[in-house]
Amino acid sequence: MYFPSYRPRRLRRNENIRRMVRETHLRVDDLIYPMFSAFGENIKKEIVSMPGIYQQSIEHIVAEAKEVYELGIPAVILFGIPEEKDAVGSDAYCANGIIQNTIRAIKKEVPKLTVITDVCMCEYTDHGHCGIIKDNDVDNDSTLELLAKEALSHAQAGADIVAPSDMMDGRIAALRDILDENGFEHIPVMSYAVKYASAYYGPFRDAAESTPAFGDRRTYQMDPANRMEALREANQDVAEAADFLMVKPALAYLDVLRELKDNFDLPLVAYNVSGEYSMVKAAAEKDWIDGDRVMMETLLGMKRAGADLIITYHAKEAAKLLNG
Template identity: 75%
Template structure:
C-alpha cells in the first residue's frame, strides 16, 4: 500500500501541535461589545429576541461595562434609547443626551475601557430613519450637519472613538473636519463603510427601538447583491479620513471582509449583527447545535476572513471561553 510522504494527521494528532500551528487565533482584545443605554433609572429590560442582551439605564451599563473590562474586552460601542424622539433627532446631539451622559459615567467609573459611540439618527428620530426627511426620503446633505454635530457632542463628552453608521455620502469627511476644527484631531473614526440593507438587523430594531415608521433604508444602505460597490464605498471613506473600515453584517459577507482586507491596509472591523447572534441563541436553546462551539467557530471565521476587530453581542461569553483556555 502506498503511503504519502506528507501526512496531515501527524500534526493534527495532538492538541498541543494543533494549537502551535493554528493559522488563525481569536483573543478577547479582538472584541467590541455593543450596549444599549436607556433613559431613566432602575432599567434592565432583556430584549426578547436577543437573550442575554438588555436595554439598561446608566447605572446598569456601568456595572456591566466593568464586567466587560475585567474579562479583557477592551471596548464597548454605545447605542441610545432617548426619553423623547422628534423629527430631527435632537437627543442625538444634546449636551445631556442619553449617550453623552453614558459616556461621562463610563469614563469616570471604568476609565480603562475604550468607549466607542455609534453616530446615527435612527434611534433618536420619531420616523426611525437615519436623517432629515424631505419628500419622503432622507436628505443626504442636511443630515451631514447633524451627524457632525452628534459626533462632536460625543467627543466633547469623552468618547474615545466615533463610528458613523448612517451610510450618508460624505459623512466621514463632514465628521472628520468638524472634529479637527474643534480640537479633536486625536479622536479616531471607525466607519461603517460597507453596510448592507439586510434582513439580519431585525432584533436590533427591537433593541434600539429604531424601526422605520415608513418605507425602508434601501435608498442609503447597500444592495446585498453588490460586491464591487463595497470597494468603492470603502475607498471613499478611506479617502475622507476613516481610521478603521467596517463591514456589516458579518457572516453573509465574509467575501467582502476578505476583499477589504486585500484592498486596504487600514484595520478592518466586522459587525456580527443581532440576527446572527439570535439565530445561534435560538438554535442553541432548542438543542440543535452546540451553542458555545458554534459561537467560537463563527467568531474565528471573521478573523480568518481578515477582520482585525469584531463587534459582537457574544463578546462576554467568548471572553469567558478564551479565559478558560
C-alpha cells in the same frame, strides 16, 4: 496500497500540535461589546429577540461596563434609547442626551475602557430613519450637518472613538472636519464603510427601537448583491481619512471582509450583528447545536476572513471561554 509522502493528519494528532500550527487566533483583545443605554432609572429590560442582552439605564450600563473591563474586553460601543424622539433626532446631539450622559458616567467609573459611540439618527428620530426626511427619503447633505453635531457632542462628552453608521455620502469628511476644527483631531473615526440593507438586523430594531415608520433603508444602505461597490465605498472613506473600516453584517459577507483586507491597510472591523447572534441563541436553546462551539467557530471565521476586530453581542461569553 499507495500513500503520499505528505500526510496532513500528522499535524492534527493531538491538541498541542494543533495549537502549534494554528493559523488564526481569536483573542479577547479582538472583541467589542455593544450596549443599549435607555433613559430613566433602574431599567434592565431583556430584549426578547436577543437573550442575555438588555436595554439598561445608566447605572446598570456602568456596572456592566465594569464587568466588561474586568474580562479584558478593551472596548464597548454605545447605542441610545432617548426619553423622547422627534423628526430631527434632537437627543442625538444634545449635550445632555442619553449617550452623552452615558459616556460621562462610564469614563468616570471605568476610565480605561475604550468607549466607541454609534453616530446615527435612527435611534432618535420618530420616523426611525437615519436622517432628515425630504420628499419621503433621507436627505443626504442636511443629515451630514446633524451627524457632525452628534459626533462632536460625543467627543465633548469623552468618547474615545466615533463610529458613523448612517451610510450618507461624505459623512467621514464631515465628521473629520468638525472634530479637527474643535480640537479633537486625536479622536479616530470608525467607519461603517460597508453596511448592507440586511434582514439580519431584525432583533437590533427591537433593541434600539428604530424600526422605520415607513419604507426601508435601501436608498442609503447597500444592496446585498454588490461586492465591487463595497470597494468603492471603502476607498471613498479611506480618502476622507477614516481610521477604521467596518463590514456589517459579517457572517453572510465574509467574502467582502476578505476583499477589504486584501485592498486596504486600515484596521478592519466585522460587526457580528443581532440576527447572527439570535440564530445561535435560538438553536442552542433547542439543543440543535452546541452554542459555545458554534459561537467561537463563527467568530474565528470572521477573524480568518480578515477581521482585526469584531463587534459582537457574544463578547462577554467568548471572553470567559478565552480567559479559561
